[in-house]
Amino acid sequence: MRTSLSVRVALLASCAMCFSTGALAQDITLDPVVLAKSKREVQTDTAISETVVTEEEVEDRQAGTIAELVDTVPGVTLVNGSSPQGSGINIRGFGANGTYGSDQKVLIQVDGANVGSEELYRIGTQLYTDPSLYKEVTVVRGMAGTFEYGSGAIGGLVRLETKDASDFTGGEPGFKLRQTLQFGSNGGQFASSSVLAWQPSEDLELLGNYTYRSQEAQKDGNGDNVSDDGYELPSWAVKARYRFGQDRAHALMFSMAETTSEETDVPYNSFASATDNFGNVDRSVFSETRTLRYTYDAPGNDWLNLTVEHSRAEQQIESSYVSGSSVLEANPFVWPNLQPLVNADQHYVTAKTTVKNQSLFQTGVLSHDLRYGYEHIQKDRLDASSAPGGKDLRDAFFVVDDIQWGGLTLTPAIRYEKQAIRSDYGDYANEALMGGLSARYAFDNGMSVFGSAAYSENLPILDDLTNADYMERSEKAHTFELGAAYERSSLFSGGDSAAIKLTHYRTEVWDVTSYSGVTNIALQGYELEGSYSTDSGFYTDVNSTWSFGRDTTDGAENDWQYTPANTLSVAFGKRWGQEFDLSWEVVANAEREFNDVTTDQSVVHNLRATYRPQSGAMQGFEVRVGLENAGDLDYTPYLATRSAPGRNLKLTLTKTF
Template identity: 55%
Template sequence: MQTQTATPITVIDQEEMDDRQASTTAELLDSVPGVNLVNGSTPGGSAINIRGMGAWSGTYGTDQTVQILVDGATSGAEELYRIGTQLYTDPALYKQAEVIRGSVGTFEYGSGAIGGVVRFETKDASDFTKGQDGFAARQYVGYNSNGGGVVSSSTLAWQASEAVELLFNYTWRTQDTYKDGHGDTVENTDFTTPSYLAKGTFHFGQDREHALTFSYSDTQSSDKDVPYDQFGSTNFGNVDRDIHSKTSVLSYSYDSLDSDLVNIDVTLSRAQQTIDQQSSTGSTTALLNADQDYVTTKLTVKNTMEFATGAADHNLRLGAEYMLKDRKDAASAPGGDDERFAVFLVDDMTFGGFTFSPALRFEDQNIDGTEHGYGKYHNSALMGGASLRYQWASGFAVFGSWAYTEGMPILDDLTNTAYMTQSQKAETWELGASYDRRDLFASGDRLALKLNAYHTDVWDVTSYSNVTDLEMEGVEIEASYATDAGYYADLNASVANGYNRTAGAATNFWSQQPADKVRVGFGKRYDSGLNLKWEGVWVMDMDRATTPTPGVFLHNVSAGYTAKSGVLEGVEMRVGVENLLDEYYQPHLATRAAPGRTLKVSVGRTF
């Protein structure tokens, strides 16, 4: 949790990623309050829901209101029929994941982020070399008992000097079908995803004030004779499907030593995904034989200025962004070009105990489907928001924010001319409080907590059929406590309601609202390098839906050990059991039962 800001933001660092032993990238986010996964245990058919937005269970893996960025590249956000978010990259490629819930804090990254933004950062060579010249290597292997999952991740890092660092990672992950809590096999949950990452950084100039970084990540999967519907809810027929995700990012940064007004970041990215599929039974149905191919090219230029005006200190980010999405025409996915230009401004102003953060974003769009027989449209929108926070010397703070965003028309709606000049609009109000204090009950301890309440109205809805107005409200809680003796506890909770405010709607409840959830953990870190933890996850009954879902209380236990001396020095060993009591449950919005008891074991070492 980030208690120093009014933005509802959670950062998952490398230590937590290692402890979770996630099988998919989506699983890295499961502990964040307000974030829920749809079929998150497999890359195919998985989707991310934040505050009731993002995943369209059983139909589409995304509704464009949750944005996903990998090293700044926009990725995994196409409304492909009966296919998930297309987030096929492997969790082993990343060293950090950041989740921004709601629209406040998202205007640097895009428009229409009603649910929020997920930002992934890939690993660097210096993470392994620790800034020292020379080579470093890391080997990681893991095993998952439920489905016989195996993962091997090999990394080679080279820091030639302070100026040059290079990294290469290859990860191979495979899993057979898993079993649910009743011991029944859940079909079509097997997958194999080889991935690799190549990344290099070159520093130059006085005291390395310039930096040039290039990264390329690549993930593939190949399935034969599998259902077209990755959600497994409707039988359209079987296909042979090959998926290839490629993300290239070139970034330049210049942090001037002479002026606090010059700190420039330039990022050029290209994210491409191809989905080649054909009916495995010889059917000529267009849907089964549709090939998807889409490329998103983006250039972002941003400058950060630090200065003072009277009693106020400013951290001002000014930027411009150009993005072109080019998609091939296919059954259920209209082709065309979506070209956008945006400018944005965010200023964090601190004075006394106050922090005031206004933000603006203007976006201009030209969307063109004429090459494939559709229309051509132009749209523009001004959006923004502001937050105000006050902190006392005691560590207690209160904050509030307001944000207005617009989701511009998308290529998927080219077949609906009414939607091509109608943006989806949302307004969010938030209030909250935080507390962060060290040496509170005993020397060396720390208590941190953050409570955030929100209310979101969405109108002119284009993401969902027969829906025009939505309302979401809820409370999110994050808390942690740690002692100098190594004991620790953490709590994450989300309680929310969603309402369909469309005139004449059959039900008042919002169909994509996930169940309320509370996650609590207790553990102890020993000086020997041993870390023991118990975690309880209480998913409450979801009866505010057409199809209610019963609640469940899950137990997870884990132990991690890093040897500090002897022949095993530096070896990291982890063992964990998820769903310890082998409970049967199907998360609300999911289209398949969750895994039953699962033993996870991993060993890693950096040389």
């Protein structure tokens, strides 16, 4: 721990040195880009540990929740995941766990709006939204690459981008209607998604989406209920974009999405598989995000590419206890403390305004991609019977610069954040200076090596207002990464393409306030991503994680219980042009032991087929068939609090008119 200050000083000094470089302009030759033919492209051109799940993969996975879209990303572990209740996303040992849906160390953003960030007891990540609304999900693991989006992202960042009308119209004036129906055999799953895209002109595009999704109680591989309750999840979204001015350089974008959920007589503890001591509740959930964005990319001026964005995320969770459902109701010593929890109404709004500019310029032999900006964030949380409320006001400044010199790219980043908390429990002020430096060197043969060092702080949260000590200090962490990548076409035969990326990371967290009794957490691990495809259509994708973690709790060292599961995911597939795609995915989880409780190893097989006729009467139709957990294996993934669903046959029918 004593080395943390010197690490921080070194990081910020490195950033300052890089920003101060200057000389005469000179053209820079960029490395050629190799187009991936696998389902998931390996991001070999960056030092950041980043994975992008594209629209094609979003649709092919036929996911019922956002969590299921990222479950094979290295370093990501789902806490449950097959339903929006009691599920969450854990990245590199941080984020959701079996007690809280968030520990504030993983950022989740929808069109730039911060969502799912409250530390609510026995409730999941609160990511009540439908995967059919989104066209891309970007997962950043670790702190490098997060400083222009927020602070305290020790585990990482998940960014979701909603669909645009032009994704359906192809950018040409006209109407497009896309209707999707999805069915699942396990739990009577059903979903209907209707998209209307309209472009009155090339400058204006409008989109509307309504999705209804429902699911009854699912069965595990042993035929038992995964949980006692199902869900109904209606969602809708609208999005508009207007381009104007010289060369259509100005653009306005507005997006809005809303999801509601009504549950009757369900366990308060949404992580549990059945009613426990907390009893049952009637729970109502309202979730809404809005984003208004203005952009101006000045014609002929590489110094000015301005973005002004205002977002608002609101969530309201109302719970009413079902009388007689808890065995503790008759206990006069326990029930007075438990009753406020199960009857709590949570309501919070996060508003964020961001002003950011991108400047492209050269100083001598150095080429710069400089992003810098200011953010104002205001979180309003009402008092609840189970948790304090107040205002969390933050102002932040950030600077990130990609500096390229031949095959070398250096990326220094700095973020300064100042916080003011106002509440009936007291007022507090905190500030933090964070930063990092990443470096990547690309050789001419397709090989590259990279590394990064980053320092971040997780500022105090409203949930800890009753603890004055926690409100006056932040959680601190640093992460170091080293890795290598390789990408090449025509490796073994003409037209083939190969890419692989291996990353080793070490993360240490101190001044911990998120976990009772824990003062320090240290993790290290390896993450592997790879893909190979041939010109004839065969492809293979590989994703793997291997990690180790320790913590200091009450002065004693232990294994860190939220260390990511050790996994290996391999997909084999064959494409026949744009018409047919057939794949087989194998997901293996290693055995892991914690506190004398062993999570058994598991090997799960998933089969997927996509049929998209390119001509004839069926043109415009898309048919997707998936068989998840084909062997009907009865298992519980590591960190999950419920058994995984058993065999599930999915059918998705889509028609674009």
